[in-house]
Amino acid sequence: MKKLYDLKNDYLKVQIPDELEFLVKKSIMKKEKNMKRKRKFLTCTASVAAAAAVFVGTINISPVAAQAMSNVPVLKDLVKVVTFREYHYEDDSHELDIKVPQINGLENSELEDILNDNYIKENEQLYKEFMEQIGNEDNLNEKYFALYTDYEVKTNTDNLLVVANHKTEIAASGYETVHYNNIDKQNKLLITLPSLFKDDSYIELISENIKSQMKEQMKADEDKSYFLENDMTDSFTSIKEDQNFYINSDGKLIISFDEYEVAPGYMGIVEFTIPTNVLQDVLESNYYIK
Amino acid sequence: MKPKINQNIVENFLIENREAYYRLAYSYVHNKDDALDIVQDAICKALGSSKSLNDPTAIKSWFYRIVVNTSLDFIRKNKRLVYVEDEDLEVLGPSKSDQYEDFDLQQALEKLPTMSKTIITLRFFEDMTFEEIAQILDQNINTVKTRFYTSIRKLRIELDDIAEFH
Numbered sequence A: 001m002k003k004l005y006d007l008k009n010d011y012l013k014v015q016i017p018d019e020l021e022f023l024v025k026k027s028i029m030k031k032e033k034n035m036k037r038k039r040k041f042l043t044c045t046a047s048v049a050a051a052a053a054v055f056v057g058t059i060n061i062s063p064v065a066a067q068a069m070s071n072v073p074v075l076k077d078l079v080k081v082v083t084f085r086e087y088h089y090e091d092d093s094h095e096l097d098i099k100v101p102q103i104n105g106l107e108n109s110e111l112e113d114i115l116n117d118n119y120i121k122e123n124e125q126l127y128k129e130f131m132e133q134i135g136n137e138d139n140l141n142e143k144y145f146a147l148y149t150d151y152e153v154k155t156n157t158d159n160l161l162v163v164a165n166h167k168t169e170i171a172a173s174g175y176e177t178v179h180y181n182n183i184d185k186q187n188k189l190l191i192t193l194p195s196l197f198k199d200d201s202y203i204e205l206i207s208e209n210i211k212s213q214m215k216e217q218m219k220a221d222e223d224k225s226y227f228l229e230n231d232m233t234d235s236f237t238s239i240k241e242d243q244n245f246y247i248n249s250d251g252k253l254i255i256s257f258d259e260y261e262v263a264p265g266y267m268g269i270v271e272f273t274i275p276t277n278v279l280q281d282v283l284e285s286n287y288y289i290k
Numbered sequence B: 001m002k003p004k005i006n007q008n009i010v011e012n013f014l015i016e017n018r019e020a021y022y023r024l025a026y027s028y029v030h031n032k033d034d035a036l037d038i039v040q041d042a043i044c045k046a047l048g049s050s051k052s053l054n055d056p057t058a059i060k061s062w063f064y065r066i067v068v069n070t071s072l073d074f075i076r077k078n079k080r081l082v083y084v085e086d087e088d089l090e091v092l093g094p095s096k097s098d099q100y101e102d103f104d105l106q107q108a109l110e111k112l113p114t115m116s117k118t119i120i121t122l123r124f125f126e127d128m129t130f131e132e133i134a135q136i137l138d139q140n141i142n143t144v145k146t147r148f149y150t151s152i153r154k155l156r157i158e159l160d161d162i163a164e165f166h
Helices: A002-013 A019-058 A063-069 A110-134 A202-220 A276-282 B002-016 B018-029 B032-048 B056-077 B086-092 B097-111 B114-125 B130-137 B141-165
Strands: A080-090 A094-104 A145-156 A160-170 A174-184 A245-247 A253-257 A270-274
Touching (some): A002 B097, A002 B114, A080 A110, A094 A160, A110 A145, A110 A174, A145 A245, A160 A245, A174 A245, A202 A253, B002 B056, B018 B056, B018 B114, B032 B056, B056 B114, B097 B141, B114 B130, B114 B141, B130 B141
Antiparallel strands (some): A253 A270
């Protein structure tokens, strides 16, 4: 019997290859991205096909149908987001996948130029930094890391376009962030969080609402966890004045937190939908938030 | 929301326990590249089916089951002699005289049917309970126990044979 335990030592002594950690994280990332892409693709084709089938019959008959139709991509209007440029790099220990979005169709708009310029500059910078980090062929950095950026249209209604920019860095550990640009298509404005409200009392209203949502969620589901202990130094107390947010197609305000910002890593990026009635008193208007 | 949480729990588990399940995969193929292939394959399968994980506390046996099955698939598909890396040969080989017996036991273990070998590996090397092993192998717990004790006897008998031979 004792010999079996010696075998156990051999078993536990098996050398762990350096690339294992990177391979595990890369596999997780790839799978995640593929699943996202697949989902998006499926929902797209399904809704467009269904809409096309009824389109001819209903568009001129009912104004309600016409309005409902406007939520369907492709048949909608001319404002859209396309991939302007892609960067790809891959060797045994590094991987880079960058997609630069470009907003099209905000006619002659300075805003469009500024946003698109920013997208290009930011991603070029990321690309440059990445390539500097990995070194050159003669002196390749042996540390494993990867960088992925991607974009997603979160909301596209008559008034609103919300573009989400995802960034994931994998080095010692994976780190996922997202940034939203909320664009008023009609007035060609970039919507900021403070601009939605009369004064800064929204910060406390939203923070309190999020705290009670966190508590409820943790009570209802013990798998969920947020940094909400009073004695913890990095526990959640308040949103930032310019907290990451977006407005969904129902006109609801969604507050978003990056990975690790208010919850342990396994929770990923977390979002809270703030009920409009909580905000009604301090809202500047109901033009965006309904 | 639930599937998303599951997904995150699975991802976390995969990152934190990578060395343990790498070793398990390695114990089937005894070489680095194949073990990494199995790991990659198992991760894809796990993330693709994270919805089937009904009870997140059972994640270990859920994922080990995937690793074991992926390893067995791999061996079936690549039917050939399992080869041993140089560094292992050094450890197992005849350079040190007191390693002889371990080498024989290792050989004996390798000669067991795969299910018996998996049971021994999980029970002794991974310290898993019979219940967990039964879940991983999708077998009745009594079957697992019987297999286990038969295998132990077998390993002993074989070792005795070898001792007599010397």
